[in-house]
Amino acid sequence: MADKKKKKLTPEAQQYQSYQEKREVKRPIFKNCIKAFFVGGTICLIGQAISTFYIYYFDFTEQTAGNPTVATLIFITMFLTGFGVYDRIGQFAGAGSAVPVTGFGNAVVASAIEHRTEGFVLGVGSNMLKLAGPVIVYGVFSAFVVALIKTILIKWGGL
Amino acid sequence: MLVGHQTWMFKNKPTIISTGTVGGPFEANGRIANDIDILHDDMWIKQDSFEKAQRTMMEEACQIALKKTDVEKEQVQFFISGDLINQITPSTFTGKTLDIPYFGLFSACATSMESLALASSIVNSGGANYILSGTSSHNAAAERQFRYPTEYGGQKPPTAQWTVTGAGCALLANKGTGPVVTSATIGKVVDMGITDRLIWEEQWPQQQ
Missing domain, CATH: 1.20.5 (Single alpha-helices involved in coiled-coils or other helix-helix interfaces)
Known part of the structure; x- marks a missing residue:
């Protein structure tokens, strides 16, 4: 894919790109994977705890506890996003906080907050699902x- | 005046007689904070949107530049400005507030120097005695337009850039004391195939 893109470019641009690639600060992929694994795992652990709580204290079975658990996690995410904490967790954890359902909740709530200044109908209403x-x-x-x-x-x- | 293919030499010494600069909270923690005229500790600057905050900063920068000299607003012939926001609204609304004949530019970050080059050219050729030239940007307004919502938890790569929250304005005159604009070289648009590592498709996380 990357090679295909490169072939279309002029020799000058190819030279510049290889020059740039040598100097670019690379993403620390291994470190990011470890962080994502642990933060993502922690979010799942919290989800499991909530799920168990619902089964143990309320009238839910293992099959029906899924929906209230997801709702609770998204509710928590909503507060974290509103208080400006979730984007910091996201910067640290990467995929770890983006892949679980909380990342989905964050994408919706962040867009809603962002477009608040354009009004409730044309701003929040039409842009809320821009990312999600x-x-x-x-x-x-x-x-x-x-x-x-x-x-x-x-x-x-x-x- | 034209030297070579794309360079102007200004013989009549267009001079920057004063400048006005405004910065945001991130810039206040920077190393050149002492050189900025007004520093805001709030991203909103008491406005109800980031775009309006950017316009306010631009207006302040122009007013400071004028206040530092004894030049009246009515003596300024033209206001040349631009910014990153769609339809360059912050600059255009500043033009409305200032009530000075206005040129709108768009060259992203190069706008600051483009406006200065054009202003110098006009002053040098006798087209004006005083010109206000400047540009502005706002971190959150740019993030919203070009990247993600500010509260979105996407991971930024180490090469991610940070758009300045601030505005700068220079008052150019055909005489006076201050730095003299001697020449300007206008650049071409060059595409070296470097893609922004923050565009949506490339970084879209695989959710759920």
Whole structure:
């Protein structure tokens, strides 16, 4: 991919890019992975604790405890984002705080706060899902395609 | 006046007789904080949006530049300015506030020097006696327009840049004391294929 892009460039630009690549401060990938693993793991641990709490103290089973747990985590994220803490956690943890459902909540709430100055309807209303919208669109679409394949295989594939 | 292919030499000595600078909270902790005229400790500057805050900073910078001299606002022929925001609204609204004939520019970071080069050229050729030239930017307003919402928890790479919260303005005159603009070389747009490491598609995290 990167090589393909490079071929389109002029020799001068290619030379400049290799010059730039040598001097660029690289992302500390290994360190970032370790941080992401532990922060992501901690968020999951909190989620598990909340889930267990719901099963133990309320009338939930292992199957039905999922939804209130996700709602609780997103609720906590909402406060952390509003108080300006979540972006600092995100800078430290990277994928660790972006991949769990809390990252999704943060993307929605951060956009909502950002566009507050443009008003509630045209600002918050229309820009709230600016970051999270693509995830929903492609999530729903890929679920639809998979369901279609499954239906075809069962009906005519004889599975 | 033209030397070579893209350089102007100014024989009539356009002079920067005064400057006005405004900075935000991040700049107040910097090493050149003592050289900034007004430092704000609040990103909002008592305005209800970051774009309006940027406009306020630009207005303040122009007013400071004028206040440092005995030049009246009515003596200034032109105001040349630009910024990063869509439709360069902070500069244009400053033009409205100042009530000075206005040129709007857009060259991202190069706007500061572009406005000075054009202002010098006009002053040098006798097109004006006094010109205000400057630019402004606001970290949060730029983040919102070019990158992510300010509270979004995306990880920035070590090469990520930080847009200044501030405004700067120079009052250029055909005579007076101060630094003299002797020449200006206008650059070309060059694309070396370096992509911004913060554009959405490249860094979009795989959520859920």
